[in-house]
Amino acid sequence: MIKSELIQKIAAANPHLYHRDVERIVNVIFAEIVDALARGDRVELRGFGAFTVKHRAPRVGRNPRTGAAVSVAEKFVPFFKTGKDLRERLNDSKH
Amino acid sequence: MGGKTLTRADLAESVVQKIGLPRNESQELVELVIKVLSESLAEGEPVKLSSFGSFNIRQKGERVGRNPKTGQEVPITPRRVLVFRPSNIMKERINAGLGRRRAAE
Numbered sequence: 001m002i003k004s005e006l007i008q009k010i011a012a013a014n015p016h017l018y019h020r021d022v023e024r025i026v027n028v029i030f031a032e033i034v035d036a037l038a039r040g041d042r043v044e045l046r047g048f049g050a051f052t053v054k055h056r057a058p059r060v061g062r063n064p065r066t067g068a069a070v071s072v073a074e075k076f077v078p079f080f081k082t083g084k085d086l087r088e089r090l091n092d093s094k095h
Numbered sequence: 096m097g098g099k100t101l102t103r104a105d106l107a108e109s110v111v112q113k114i115g116l117p118r119n120e121s122q123e124l125v126e127l128v129i130k131v132l133s134e135s136l137a138e139g140e141p142v143k144l145s146s147f148g149s150f151n152i153r154q155k156g157e158r159v160g161r162n163p164k165t166g167q168e169v170p171i172t173p174r175r176v177l178v179f180r181p182s183n184i185m186k187e188r189i190n191a192g193l194g195r196r197r198a199a200e
Protein backbone atom coordinates (compact mmCIF):
# COMPACT_ATOMS: atom_id res chain seq x y z
CA MET A 1 0.00 0.00 0.00
CA ILE A 2 1.32 3.43 -0.86
CA LYS A 3 0.26 6.81 0.51
CA SER A 4 -2.25 7.54 -2.26
CA GLU A 5 -3.98 4.21 -1.57
CA LEU A 6 -4.11 4.99 2.14
CA ILE A 7 -5.67 8.38 1.34
CA GLN A 8 -8.13 6.66 -1.00
CA LYS A 9 -9.29 4.32 1.77
CA ILE A 10 -9.68 7.12 4.30
CA ALA A 11 -11.61 9.18 1.73
CA ALA A 12 -13.92 6.27 0.91
CA ALA A 13 -14.83 5.95 4.61
CA ASN A 14 -15.45 9.72 4.88
CA PRO A 15 -17.55 10.72 1.88
CA HIS A 16 -18.39 14.09 3.47
CA LEU A 17 -14.74 15.22 3.20
CA TYR A 18 -13.09 16.54 0.05
CA HIS A 19 -10.39 14.25 -1.27
CA ARG A 20 -7.80 17.03 -1.08
CA ASP A 21 -8.67 17.61 2.58
CA VAL A 22 -8.17 13.93 3.37
CA GLU A 23 -4.79 14.26 1.68
CA ARG A 24 -3.92 17.24 3.91
CA ILE A 25 -5.10 15.41 7.04
CA VAL A 26 -2.96 12.34 6.31
CA ASN A 27 0.04 14.57 5.60
CA VAL A 28 -0.49 16.53 8.84
CA ILE A 29 -0.51 13.31 10.86
CA PHE A 30 2.78 12.01 9.44
CA ALA A 31 4.39 15.46 9.50
CA GLU A 32 3.52 15.75 13.19
CA ILE A 33 5.34 12.48 13.90
CA VAL A 34 8.45 13.72 12.07
CA ASP A 35 8.28 17.13 13.83
CA ALA A 36 8.03 15.41 17.22
CA LEU A 37 11.08 13.24 16.52
CA ALA A 38 13.02 16.27 15.26
CA ARG A 39 12.31 17.97 18.62
CA GLY A 40 13.63 14.94 20.48
CA ASP A 41 10.17 13.68 21.51
CA ARG A 42 8.90 10.15 21.00
CA VAL A 43 5.55 9.09 19.55
CA GLU A 44 3.75 6.11 21.03
CA LEU A 45 0.70 4.71 19.25
CA ARG A 46 -0.50 2.00 21.61
CA GLY A 47 -1.19 -1.25 19.77
CA PHE A 48 0.60 -0.09 16.62
CA GLY A 49 4.07 0.84 17.78
CA ALA A 50 6.39 3.59 18.97
CA PHE A 51 8.70 5.91 17.06
CA THR A 52 11.85 7.01 18.87
CA VAL A 53 15.20 8.52 17.94
CA LYS A 54 18.47 6.81 18.75
CA HIS A 55 21.73 8.70 19.07
CA ARG A 56 24.85 7.44 17.35
CA ALA A 57 28.04 8.90 18.85
CA PRO A 58 30.79 10.26 16.60
CA ARG A 59 33.38 7.61 15.83
CA VAL A 60 36.48 6.95 13.83
CA GLY A 61 35.56 4.73 10.92
CA ARG A 62 37.69 3.24 8.21
CA ASN A 63 37.48 3.31 4.49
CA PRO A 64 37.26 -0.43 3.90
CA ARG A 65 39.09 -0.19 0.60
CA THR A 66 42.09 1.92 1.63
CA GLY A 67 42.09 1.37 5.38
CA ALA A 68 42.34 5.14 5.89
CA ALA A 69 40.80 6.46 9.12
CA VAL A 70 37.84 8.78 8.58
CA SER A 71 35.89 10.56 11.28
CA VAL A 72 32.16 9.83 11.24
CA ALA A 73 30.06 12.60 12.80
CA GLU A 74 27.43 11.88 15.43
CA LYS A 75 23.96 11.26 14.07
CA PHE A 76 20.40 10.58 15.08
CA VAL A 77 18.48 7.67 13.62
CA PRO A 78 14.71 7.20 13.77
CA PHE A 79 13.62 3.84 15.11
CA PHE A 80 10.26 2.05 15.17
CA LYS A 81 9.34 -0.65 17.65
CA THR A 82 6.28 -2.68 16.70
CA GLY A 83 3.47 -2.66 19.27
CA LYS A 84 2.27 -5.81 20.98
CA ASP A 85 -1.11 -6.07 19.22
CA LEU A 86 0.34 -5.58 15.75
CA ARG A 87 3.21 -7.98 16.46
CA GLU A 88 0.69 -10.65 17.40
CA ARG A 89 -1.55 -9.90 14.43
CA LEU A 90 1.37 -10.29 12.02
CA ASN A 91 1.62 -13.91 13.07
CA ASP A 92 -2.02 -14.81 13.72
CA SER A 93 -2.99 -15.48 10.14
CA LYS A 94 0.23 -17.29 9.29
CA HIS A 95 0.32 -19.94 12.02
CA MET B 96 17.07 13.06 24.75
CA GLY B 97 14.52 13.35 27.56
CA GLY B 98 11.63 14.64 25.43
CA LYS B 99 7.90 14.20 25.79
CA THR B 100 5.86 11.29 24.51
CA LEU B 101 3.17 12.11 21.98
CA THR B 102 0.10 9.92 21.62
CA ARG B 103 -2.93 9.64 19.36
CA ALA B 104 -4.46 12.61 21.19
CA ASP B 105 -1.54 14.86 20.20
CA LEU B 106 -1.77 13.80 16.55
CA ALA B 107 -5.53 14.50 16.62
CA GLU B 108 -4.84 17.90 18.18
CA SER B 109 -2.54 18.81 15.28
CA VAL B 110 -5.37 17.93 12.87
CA VAL B 111 -7.70 20.20 14.89
CA GLN B 112 -5.17 23.06 14.78
CA LYS B 113 -3.97 22.71 11.19
CA ILE B 114 -7.12 21.54 9.38
CA GLY B 115 -9.79 22.99 11.64
CA LEU B 116 -11.83 19.80 12.02
CA PRO B 117 -13.74 19.13 15.26
CA ARG B 118 -11.78 17.24 17.90
CA ASN B 119 -13.88 14.05 17.89
CA GLU B 120 -13.72 13.79 14.11
CA SER B 121 -9.95 14.37 14.18
CA GLN B 122 -9.57 11.59 16.72
CA GLU B 123 -11.59 9.23 14.54
CA LEU B 124 -9.45 10.04 11.52
CA VAL B 125 -6.18 9.42 13.38
CA GLU B 126 -7.62 6.11 14.59
CA LEU B 127 -8.70 5.17 11.07
CA VAL B 128 -5.26 5.93 9.61
CA ILE B 129 -3.65 3.63 12.21
CA LYS B 130 -6.29 0.96 11.56
CA VAL B 131 -5.79 1.00 7.78
CA LEU B 132 -1.99 0.79 8.20
CA SER B 133 -2.31 -2.10 10.68
CA GLU B 134 -4.73 -4.03 8.47
CA SER B 135 -2.46 -3.80 5.47
CA LEU B 136 0.55 -4.99 7.49
CA ALA B 137 -1.40 -7.75 9.26
CA GLU B 138 -2.32 -9.07 5.82
CA GLY B 139 1.35 -9.15 4.92
CA GLU B 140 1.21 -6.17 2.59
CA PRO B 141 4.05 -3.65 3.06
CA VAL B 142 3.28 0.07 3.37
CA LYS B 143 5.27 2.78 1.58
CA LEU B 144 4.70 6.39 2.60
CA SER B 145 6.69 8.83 0.51
CA SER B 146 8.67 11.40 2.55
CA PHE B 147 7.96 9.36 5.71
CA GLY B 148 9.29 5.82 5.28
CA SER B 149 8.30 2.26 4.59
CA PHE B 150 7.10 -0.62 6.72
CA ASN B 151 8.22 -4.00 5.44
CA ILE B 152 7.52 -7.49 6.65
CA ARG B 153 10.41 -9.86 7.11
CA GLN B 154 9.97 -13.61 7.43
CA LYS B 155 12.25 -15.12 10.06
CA GLY B 156 13.11 -18.80 10.02
CA GLU B 157 13.32 -21.05 13.04
CA ARG B 158 16.43 -20.64 15.18
CA VAL B 159 17.70 -21.80 18.52
CA GLY B 160 17.42 -19.36 21.37
CA ARG B 161 18.37 -19.63 24.99
CA ASN B 162 16.46 -18.80 28.13
CA PRO B 163 18.80 -16.17 29.59
CA LYS B 164 17.81 -17.08 33.14
CA THR B 165 18.26 -20.83 32.99
CA GLY B 166 20.62 -21.14 30.02
CA GLN B 167 18.30 -23.76 28.58
CA GLU B 168 18.09 -24.00 24.79
CA VAL B 169 14.64 -23.37 23.36
CA PRO B 170 13.56 -23.30 19.70
CA ILE B 171 12.29 -19.91 18.45
CA THR B 172 9.45 -20.54 16.02
CA PRO B 173 9.44 -19.02 12.52
CA ARG B 174 7.67 -15.66 12.58
CA ARG B 175 6.98 -12.48 10.68
CA VAL B 176 8.47 -9.26 11.99
CA LEU B 177 7.91 -5.67 10.96
CA VAL B 178 10.82 -3.43 10.03
CA PHE B 179 10.53 0.31 9.49
CA ARG B 180 12.89 2.02 7.10
CA PRO B 181 12.81 5.82 7.48
CA SER B 182 12.94 7.95 4.32
CA ASN B 183 15.97 10.14 3.65
CA ILE B 184 13.73 13.17 4.16
CA MET B 185 12.81 11.95 7.65
CA LYS B 186 16.43 11.24 8.55
CA GLU B 187 17.55 14.64 7.30
CA ARG B 188 14.82 16.51 9.16
CA ILE B 189 15.58 14.72 12.41
CA ASN B 190 19.31 15.33 12.14
CA ALA B 191 18.75 18.97 11.22
CA GLY B 192 16.42 19.45 14.19
CA LEU B 193 18.47 17.62 16.79
CA GLY B 194 21.83 18.82 15.48
CA ARG B 195 20.63 22.39 15.92
CA ARG B 196 19.50 21.66 19.48
CA ARG B 197 22.90 20.20 20.23
CA ALA B 198 24.64 23.30 18.88
CA ALA B 199 22.47 25.53 21.08
CA GLU B 200 23.30 23.61 24.26
